[in-house]
Amino acid sequence: MxxxxxxxxxxxxxxxxxxxxxxxxxxxxxxxxxxxxxxxxxxxxxxxxSEKEARMLEAVLVSFADHGVTPPSTQVSRIIASTGSPVNACIAGGLLAFGKHHAGAIEHAMKLFQNSVELCDSEDDIPEVARDVVNKYISKGKKIPGYGHRFHNEDPRPVRLFELAEELNFKGPHMVFALEVEKILNELKNIKMNVDGACASILSDLGFDWRIGVGMFMLGRLPGIIAHIYEERTKEPPFRKFFDVDEIEYEEEQIFRPPKLKTPE
Amino acid sequence: MxxxxxxxxxxxxxxxxxxxxxxxxxxxxxxxxxxxxxxxxxxxxxxxxSEKEARMLEAVLVSFADHGVTPPSTQVSRIIASTGSPVNACIAGGLLAFGKHHAGAIEHAMKLFQNSVELCDSEDDIPEVARDVVNKYISKGKKIPGYGHRFHNEDPRPVRLFELAEELNFKGPHMVFALEVEKILNELKNIKMNVDGACASILSDLGFDWRIGVGMFMLGRLPGIIAHIYEERTKEPPFRKFFDVDEIEYEEEQIFRPPKLKTPE
Amino acid sequence: MxxxxxxxxxxxxxxxxxxxxxxxxxxxxxxxxxxxxxxxxxxxxxxxxSEKEARMLEAVLVSFADHGVTPPSTQVSRIIASTGSPVNACIAGGLLAFGKHHAGAIEHAMKLFQNSVELCDSEDDIPEVARDVVNKYISKGKKIPGYGHRFHNEDPRPVRLFELAEELNFKGPHMVFALEVEKILNELKNIKMNVDGACASILSDLGFDWRIGVGMFMLGRLPGIIAHIYEERTKEPPFRKFFDVDEIEYEEEQIFRPPKLKTPE
Amino acid sequence: MxxxxxxxxxxxxxxxxxxxxxxxxxxxxxxxxxxxxxxxxxxxxxxxxSEKEARMLEAVLVSFADHGVTPPSTQVSRIIASTGSPVNACIAGGLLAFGKHHAGAIEHAMKLFQNSVELCDSEDDIPEVARDVVNKYISKGKKIPGYGHRFHNEDPRPVRLFELAEELNFKGPHMVFALEVEKILNELKNIKMNVDGACASILSDLGFDWRIGVGMFMLGRLPGIIAHIYEERTKEPPFRKFFDVDEIEYEEEQIFRPPKLKTPE
Incomplete structure (x- = not known):
């Protein structure tokens, strides 16, 4: 054999x-x-x-550290923690909430940046390719991954990440491309780059395959999730109710005709 | 409300x-x-x-980084990766294999170290408490968590971790206790401390609750798991067979009498 | 090899x-x-x-079918579904919320019933053993697993399950024991058996090991979880907010002194 | 609010x-x-x-019951069980291995059957649409979901499911379509329908949305997974090795140049 x-x-x-x-x-x-x-x-x-690359990667991981209890992943980890499941189950459950709407943006942005930069023969081509990308998304009425945020219209994380990159003199074509898209999008729609976009461009310039994106996000977020699980376990009563029964709306109208049973009552 | x-x-x-x-x-x-x-x-x-605490915590995380494909968690992540599930599902599945036999040792060791040190009024009491602990476990025929390894009889990780602690002049009562237990156990049974024991003592001296232990192990191991998922996806064919059907032993003798069916064939 | x-x-x-x-x-x-x-x-x-056993097992599974959106497992599955994760991830996450506080009762009840019946030489011994068990738990101020419910003081499911058992003339020592405990507990504390207790006694009389209890609960509940995932996906907007940011309480007082950073602002 | x-x-x-x-x-x-x-x-x-619909749905669930230890999901559940994780974690891990290569076929087949039948104005159109579908897949060199199996070239399950449908006189357009595709594919390539294809056609004729397909497969398979977890726990030693270290191949050649460390040895 x-x-x-x-x-x-x-x-x-x-x-x-x-x-x-x-x-x-x-x-x-x-x-x-x-x-x-x-x-x-x-x-x-x-x-x-290199030392510079290591510092940029560290900054990316730190920028994902935590976002309070607003992300579904954190909510899930805390709800599972409240049921008494072991910590690995709480973490695993939370990670399962990194679905395409929650965590997909980083990989989609990495893929977009990598494919777009691939089209450029030199850095001079970046503005045109960026404009084409923005036009394509806007004409289809689609959001560009890595731009806009449901809580923050000016996310402090991308600003700081690019400032750091400047301090370290770390800048590659993916960051240039991402910033070019932001410039165009900001003029047209007043939309800024979010943390996913910034990290996607940096990770791409660090040479990471886009398939690694969600993994990096999860790695960076894990300390926050662990802290929340620990807080839930030590500060809240076990098996607490996250809402009251009377907060649930039961929609009768969607119910089909009362089905007839085969056996008498 | x-x-x-x-x-x-x-x-x-x-x-x-x-x-x-x-x-x-x-x-x-x-x-x-x-x-x-x-x-x-x-x-x-x-x-x-403090800077010294940060360096010790970093060393603990690095020491967990990877252990090839021998851990069940890594095998599980790769098997799931081969079925085409998204990366968060692969990671979540792997983490679910951090069961008590695989990852329990670190928390059990932390609990043991923390409870034992709690019994000591000063560092002078440590040798006696350590001896009591070893005797208690040996008399019950039980393994002390944090000592012995199924692959390594002299694990290179604890050796290096304690060397680093010495370089940094970082040493607290839990490390003293853990080394005392090792000394006794090594004399009696030729068993050395493993990476779980070393990390458990350092994390305890860093002031972490034992409930955080498995979380730290998972955080330290996550980069390895991500690397394996990526390797599985890029180097192996999808949905590959991990063994052949003829490698499975089917034990007929355990089968109860052939059950009679209610309906004719 | x-x-x-x-x-x-x-x-x-x-x-x-x-x-x-x-x-x-x-x-x-x-x-x-x-x-x-x-x-x-x-x-x-x-x-x-036997046919009677099959009908009782079917009744147990049906009794677990669904409990609306009140169980943490169902909430978790729906939150994960809203993030766009695939259905297996939604289900897996929900099952991870079957922690000891949510789903532990059935196995604890099965274990208690099986160990208690083991102590009886004949059915005549059951009342005395039942009384001992109730006294032991009450004297320790502990809840007996399988009795009492946070929503229902008279759960319709155990009532119907025992009625069915009577119709089918299906009754074994574990059911006798469970009902005896309920009688005593109801007199003393006005607490009734819940669905976990009823199913635990029936599964025990069907000859299932207590280690199978949570598996049976999950199997019975799975159709409900699948229905909720489908409802979330087809009736609710993706990535909806389950609460508003201003519903989150941020407890400043728990924060330690503002830590001084190593680098200037 | x-x-x-x-x-x-x-x-x-x-x-x-x-x-x-x-x-x-x-x-x-x-x-x-x-x-x-x-x-x-x-x-x-x-x-x-209806009674006939209920019997067909039951047959579909039974046909998924178990497939020994060959499916990755079952292997994962057993490996996790061997690490001492609780049963819900073992099941959750197993379900995470229902990736697109392992479990995707049923939903892809349901989607294909439902979209294809949608194109037919009457049952008379089915053969032509079926031929178009087969041609399209073959010309692209792609496998049609629901046909062919890596272990069975003549799977006993679809044969029995269609026999039962005939006994019950249960046949809708999706089954007719699926059988038509099989007829064409069998003539051209000697490939038969598999259990996913048969169940996909039946579930479609039962009126289930294709998004429900994997959920049904997991529900049907869950009893098998529970049985395997129980067998692993009761018949095998905990934390057993699933292979030997010397069975692992370490590929040195893929390693990049030995990286220079920043600190001397």
Whole structure:
């Protein structure tokens, strides 16, 4: 059964007795030597980032840290925590609420930025491609992923992220493209870039595949979710009601005719 | 309905239009200024760590980074990835495999260390309490959580973590206790501390409640899980078979009498 | 590597090309011949139930069918559905809310009933054992699992289940025990059996291990959860807000001193 | 805040103290009176099925009952069970493996059948539309969802399901269409309908929206998953290894250059 030899194969980490080799480096050389964002980059991309890249990745993760109890993922984690489920179940449940409406924007924005930059032969082409993209979305009446927010019309996170990028002199074509789209969209519709758009452009300039986007968002948000689960468990009564029965509206009119039962009452 | 006013309340993050205030600090002051482990500490404990505390927390997270495809959580994430489920479902599934046999040790070790140190009036009491704990577990034939590993008899991670703690001059009573237990256990049974034990003692000295232990493990492991999901998706065929049908053993003897059906064949 | 021969072994279903043999019976002999509850019983217990047993199991499953939007599991499934996650993620999230406070009662009740009946040499011993159990719980100020409900003081489901059991002349020692506990508890505290207690006693008399309890509850509730996910998707706007930001209470007083940042503002 | 009145509204089940009204019917009138598949139909469609419809729905659910340990969902549930996670986590994890490659076929088939039948003005148009569909898929080199199986070239389940439909004289346009596609596909490619295709056509003729397909598959499969979790827990050692470390292939060649560390060794 030689064909089965490769059923589990990996290039990420090699395990031998008393040895854990991550991307070619023994783990004891990583502990205390590299930062958490550097290990994230190393695991996913197979090499270490430059210092500047590491700082930008760290800023992206920090910018996702928490958004109070407004995200559905956080609500779900707290509701599950209140039922007495273990912490991994609370986290897992919360992550399952990273559906396309909640977390899809970052990957869609990364894909859009990466595909658009791919079309440009040089940076000079970016403004035209950006204008084409905006026109295409607007003519279809569709929202451009990474722009606009349901709570914030001027999100403080993208502003700070781009300021930091300037401080570090970190700027690649995806960020240029994203800012160009923002400029056009802001003029036309008064819509600003949101945190997903900013992070999508930075992650793209860091060389991450768009398929990694939601994973990065979840990684950045996880500390917040853990803090909320802990707060729910330590500050609230178990199995509390999140609303009263009389707050539920029961819509009789949608009910079909009272079905006749086969057996008498 | 004033009683319902407080159905959602939090002290972690305050959200207002264009404002995200984490533990009293606007998020734009955190981005680019503090590290990811510092934001983890801030979110959970409500204050910033010292630099030394931040470095130890970072080392703990890095030490969990990845363990190849041997952990059930990683296998589960990859199997789910191979079925075409979205990345949040792959991660959620993997986290659900952090059951008590896989991830319970860290919280059990934290609880044991915290309860044991609680019994000590001064550091001088630690050796006696440690000996009592070891004797109690051995006399019951039970494993002490945080010691021994199914792959490694000398895990490189705890060795490096304690070395780093020495470099930074970071040492609290839980680490002292954990090392004391190791000394006794090593003499008696030739068993060493594992990564869970080392991290449990450090997290306890960092002031984290034992209920946070599994959350920290999952946070540290998440980059590895994301890397494996990405590797599965990009390097392996979708919906591949993880074993052959003829590798499955079907145990007829356990079958009860062939049940008679109510309807004829 | 002969030791690995048995890594996957099962007595439940044998798969061969064009053959699916469930507990010794080809699946084509089951389809159209046995009911869904009969297949549940067959899969778990390895044999077919009597007609009376099948009807009682069906009644148990039907009694769990739905409880509107009041259960946390249903709320979680709907919140996840609103984020655009696929249906399996919505269901998985909802099931993760079957924590010990929400769904633990049925297994705790099954365990209590099975352990208590184990202590009886004959049915004559049941009243005394029941009284002992009630006294023990009351003296410790603890709730007996399977009795009392946060919405219903006279739950219509246990009443109907026991009525049906009488119609079918189905009664075993666990039901006798559960009713005896209810009689005592009702006299002392005016507390009635709830649906968990009734189903726990019936499932125990059907010979199910208490470890199967939550699984049965989830199976019975799944149709309701699916109906709610479908309703959320087809009747509500995607990514709707489940409450307003101004309904969230932010508790400043719990915040520690404003932490000083390492970098200037 | 009248706009918030409707944040939770439902037409499925009305809850009042001591009352549980499912689609207009008090639950005590359902228990013991209707079958589990009838309650499934009632919850989702808001009315009771005919007897023939109920029997076909029951047959569909039974046909999904189990497929041994070959499906990734079952493997995942067993691996999670072996880590000591609670049963709801084991089930949730398994369901997360119902990804598009594993479970997508049923919904894709339902969508295809429903859209195709929509194009027909009368049953006479079915053969032509079926031929067009087959040609379109074949010309694109794509598999038609609901046909072909990786283990069975002649799946016993669809054969029996259609036999039963004939016995009950239950046949609608979606079944006619599905069989027509099979006839053409079998002539051209020797490919037969699989269980997903058969169930998709029956569920469509029962009037279920295609969005309900995966939910039905999961509901039908849940008893099997529960049986496997129970078998894993009671017949296998906890935290067993599902393969040996030396079965893992570590691909060095994919590793990038050994990255230089910032700190000396």
């Amino acid at each position: 030689t064909k089965m030899r490769t059923k589990w194969r990996t290039s990420i980490t090699k395990i031998e007795p008393n040895k854990i080799i991550i991307r070619g480096i023994p783990i004891e050389r990583l502990i205390g030597s590299i930062s958490f964002p550097e290990v994230v980059y190393l695991l996913i991309k197979g090499k270490l980032p | 004033t009683k319902m006013r407080t159905k959602w309340r939090t002290s972690i993050t305050k959200i207002e239009p264009n404002k995200i205030i984490i533990r009293g600090i606007p998020i734009e002051r955190l981005i680019g200024s503090i590290s990811f482990p510092e934001v983890v500490y801030l979110l959970i404990k409500g204050k910033l760590p | 002969t030791k690995m021969r048995t890594k996957w072994r099962t007595s439940i279903t044998k798969i061969e090309p064009n053959k699916i043999i469930i507990r010794g019976i080809p699946i084509e002999r089951l389809i159209g011949s046995i009911s869904f509850p009969e297949v549940v019983y067959l899969l778990i217990k390895g044999k077919l139930p | 009248t706009k918030m009145r409707t944040k939770w509204r439902t037409s499925i089940t009305k809850i009042e103290p001591n009352k549980i009204i499912i689609r207009g019917i008090p639950i005590e009138r359902l228990i013991g009176s209707i079958s589990f598949p009838e309650v499934v139909y009632l919850l989702i469609k808001g009315k009771l099925p």
